[in-house]
Amino acid sequence: MGATSNAIRFEGTDRYYLNPELREIVNIAIAMEKPLLLTGEAGTGKTRLAYEIARALNLKMEEARCKSTFKGEELCYVYDTVLRLNDSRFGSGNSGRNVDNIWDYIRFGPIGRAFIAEDRRVLLLDEIDKTDSDTQDNLLDVLEEGSFIIREINHKIEARVKPIIIITSNAKRELSDPFLRRCFCHYIPFPSPEEMAIIVKLHYPDIPDTFLEACLTVFYRLREQEFEKPPATAELLDWIGSLRASGLKGPGGGKDIPFIGTLLKRTEDILKFKGMRRRERF
Amino acid sequence: MIEFFYRLRDAGIPVSLHSIMDFYEAVRKGLVSDMDSLFLVARLVFVKRVEHYDLFEQTFAAYFYGKDGAKILEEWEDLFNSKPFRRWLDEEIRSGRLDPKDAETLPMEELIKRFWETVIAQREAHSGGSRWIGTNGGSPFGHSAAVPQDGGIRVYGASVHGTARKVIGERRYINYADDAPLTKENLRQVLSSMKSLRPVGPLAELDVDETIYRTAKNGGEIELIFRRELRNKVEIVVLLDNGGYSMTPYIPLVKTIFHRIRDTFEHVRYYYFHNCIYGTVYKDPQRTKPLRWEDLLQLGPKARLIIIGDANMAPSELMASFGAIDMFTTVRKPGYQWLQELRKAFPASVWLNPIKKELWKYESSTIRRIASIFYMEDLTLGGLKRAVEYLNLQGSTVDAL
Numbered sequence: 107m108g109a110t111s112n113a114i115r116f117e118g119t120d121r122y123y124l125n126p127e128l129r130e131i132v133n134i135a136i137a138m139e140k141p142l143l144l145t146g147e148a149g150t151g152k153t154r155l156a157y158e159i160a161r162a163l164n165l166k167m168e169e170a171r172c173k174s175t176f177k178g179e180e181l182c183y184v185y186d187t188v189l190r191l192n193d194s195r196f197g198s199g200n201s202g203r204n205v206d207n208i209w210d211y212i213r214f215g216p217i218g219r220a221f222i223a224e225d226r227r228v229l230l231l232d233e234i235d236k237t238d239s240d241t242q243d244n245l246l247d248v249l250e251e252g253s254f255i256i257r258e259i260n261h262k263i264e265a266r267v268k269p270i271i272i273i274t275s276n277a278k279r280e281l282s283d284p285f286l287r288r289c290f291c292h293y294i295p296f297p298s299p300e301e302m303a304i305i306v307k308l309h310y311p312d313i314p315d316t317f318l319e320a321c322l323t324v325f326y327r328l329r330e331q332e333f334e335k336p337p338a339t340a341e342l343l344d345w346i347g348s349l350r351a352s353g354l355k356g357p358g359g360g361k362d363i364p365f366i367g368t369l370l371k372r373t374e375d376i377l378k379f380k381g382m383r384r385r386e387r388f
Numbered sequence: 389m390i391e392f393f394y395r396l397r398d399a400g401i402p403v404s405l406h407s408i409m410d411f412y413e414a415v416r417k418g419l420v421s422d423m424d425s426l427f428l429v430a431r432l433v434f435v436k437r438v439e440h441y442d443l444f445e446q447t448f449a450a451y452f453y454g455k456d457g458a459k460i461l462e463e464w465e466d467l468f469n470s471k472p473f474r475r476w477l478d479e480e481i482r483s484g485r486l487d488p489k490d491a492e493t494l495p496m497e498e499l500i501k502r503f504w505e506t507v508i509a510q511r512e513a514h515s516g517g518s519r520w521i522g523t524n525g526g527s528p529f530g531h532s533a534a535v536p537q538d539g540g541i542r543v544y545g546a547s548v549h550g551t552a553r554k555v556i557g558e559r560r561y562i563n564y565a566d567d568a569p570l571t572k573e574n575l576r577q578v579l580s581s582m583k584s585l586r587p588v589g590p591l592a593e594l595d596v597d598e599t600i601y602r603t604a605k606n607g608g609e610i611e612l613i614f615r616r617e618l619r620n621k622v623e624i625v626v627l628l629d630n631g632g633y634s635m636t637p638y639i640p641l642v643k644t645i646f647h648r649i650r651d652t653f654e655h656v657r658y659y660y661f662h663n664c665i666y667g668t669v670y671k672d673p674q675r676t677k678p679l680r681w682e683d684l685l686q687l688g689p690k691a692r693l694i695i696i697g698d699a700n701m702a703p704s705e706l707m708a709s710f711g712a713i714d715m716f717t718t719v720r721k722p723g724y725q726w727l728q729e730l731r732k733a734f735p736a737s738v739w740l741n742p743i744k745k746e747l748w749k750y751e752s753s754t755i756r757r758i759a760s761i762f763y764m765e766d767l768t769l770g771g772l773k774r775a776v777e778y779l780n781l782q783g784s785t786v787d788a789l
Binding site for chain 1: 402404406407410413414417419424425428429432433435436437438441594596599603608609610612620
């Protein structure tokens with residue numbers, strides 16, 4: 107397994123701008139077989155990165171979007187008692203399930219699927235900070251050992267190939283120290299204007315440079331003002347899309363920004379923006 | 389390399405043996421080929437929090453590129469241009485401790501060293517070695533110069549023994565919620581053993597045993613029984629004594645614990661009071677935004693109440709009507725009655741006292757009286773463990789209701 111993991115190198119894809127530092131970090135995490143925990147503002151491409159790794163390395167993806175109600179086990183497997191009860195009462199019909207065989211009633215979750223797969227998978231645990239800290243600790247045990255136990259039959263499932271694990275967090279709540287200790291952690295900073303220009307060009311390859319520059323100036327100026335929810339990459343792309351679709355030549359002279367609703371999403375922010383403009387005008 | 393690990397530790401980045409092993413594993417795998425990859429690998433392995441990035445970079449630069457790293461120079465400039473430094477320099481020159489000529493000829497290191505010596509000396513003298521005292525200090529050294537001016541006399545005055553009569557014009561407060569590095573790892577484990585299992589959410593969990601039983605009774609006709617799942621939903625109300633000097637020696641300790649409580653639990657409310665509780669607690673450390681007594685009592689009985697205070701006051705504050713320490717109080721009920729009410733509203737409550745248990749009987753008679761109302765433990769790991777056990781036990785009866 108060591109040989110294959112060394113051979114794997116992630117170089118980014120044509121659709122996704124990859125900061126060289128981040129590329130190295132991903133490769134170090136892959137080589138060390140450590141879960142990579144990505145934190146950072148929304149819109150810095152944390153989740154996208156996992157997809158792009160899977161795409162670039164041609165691996166299948168297992169994805170778990172965390173919810174606060176998760177206990178951790180359902181990411182490994184779910185034992186469907188109700189279905190089995192139903193089958194034992196009414197028969198399994200022609201579904202091919204055998205009531206005497208518990209395996210017909212166990213469904214694997216994303217972690218389970220990544221472990222039993224013959225091939226190496228990319229396992230994404232999205233927004234881990236939504237779960238309880240107990241859940242996080244349990245999950246990390248599972249991920250570190252690469253195995254879990256199906257309690258009902260005391261059967262151990264072991265990973266055939268350790269998946270590449272990407273974990274994202276919006277840092278809503280602090281993650282526990284033991285959790286952090288077992289991961290490689292990386293904070294993705296918001297892209298600089300130069301990097302942002304590259305990102306926009308990946309989405310709108312034919313965008314004129316002057317137009318792009320004007321948009322970015324407005325965008326970063328807006329970000330500097332303290333809005334509740336500052337516009338991020340996704341908003342910028344939407345906004346530029348709207349500007350181009352409507353055939354406008356530029357992003358406005360600074361006093362009137364068209365389609366401001368695509369950049370600022372909260373009512374208070376929009377009101378603040380408008381109020382501010384008015385004050386500036388007089 | 390080993391020395392570098394220790395430098396990181398000294399700088400305040402928690403480096404564990406585990407991470408050092410990881411580092412060598414990375415080296416063995418050939419991931420470290422040049423300075424850049426060394427930097428990245430070391431950061432990935434050792435730095436777990438974004439707050440430490442800057443510290444790491446500085447330590448790295450200082451260790452591998454020597455003291456002249458560009459970063460450090462920049463920092464010096466910042467320091468030289470900062471107000472406290474300027475003020476200190478002016479003061480030194482005015483008082484004749486520093487020759488103006490020296491100020492220009494002395495090497496920067498020497499000046500900085502002297503500056504810090506002054507700051508540290510001030511801190512130790514006036515605030516028990518703690519830098520969290522003062523008013524809203526934004527910069528780490530900014531407010532230490534301001535400390536001697538407000539209430540300096542009292543440091544050496546009556547408050548030494550912890551018993552203050554009326555504190556006139558008391559404006560000081562201690563902001564426990566300020567950010568400080570967390571130190572005590574084992575605290576978290578104690579705290580997270582706090583449990584409050586309650587049925588929550590929709591009826592979604594299948595009760596297998598009950599279902600089989602009912603189904604069998606039903607002559608084999610399936611009857612599904614669902615129940616609410618039990619989840620750990622601890623709600624905590626923390627009341628902090630943050631006024632006066634009697635609490636001053638315990639600030640670092642209380643801060644650490646307060647932080648741990650805040651980071652470990654999702655549902656925490658914290659309010660402040662001064663010495664004893666007289667019908668109001670405050671939402672902010674400055675004690676300007678009061679919370680109504682009824683609103684506080686309403687948070688019970690399921691929430692766990694943790695009071696952190698030294699319970700050390702003049703007996704009259706606790707026992708006498710109009711005993712409250714603030715001049716203009718019109719509160720008629722004596723302190724202990726308020727405490728009893730609070731205790732009744734929160735069946736699961738503890739009083740955590742930063743004074744060591746052995747010393748309670750010497751410190752003040754009020755400690756004993758309050759301990760007869762609230763279950764009291766001291767702020768040691770053991771005391772905290774017992775307090776959590778007590779809360780769990782008291783709480784389990786409340787949760788079942």
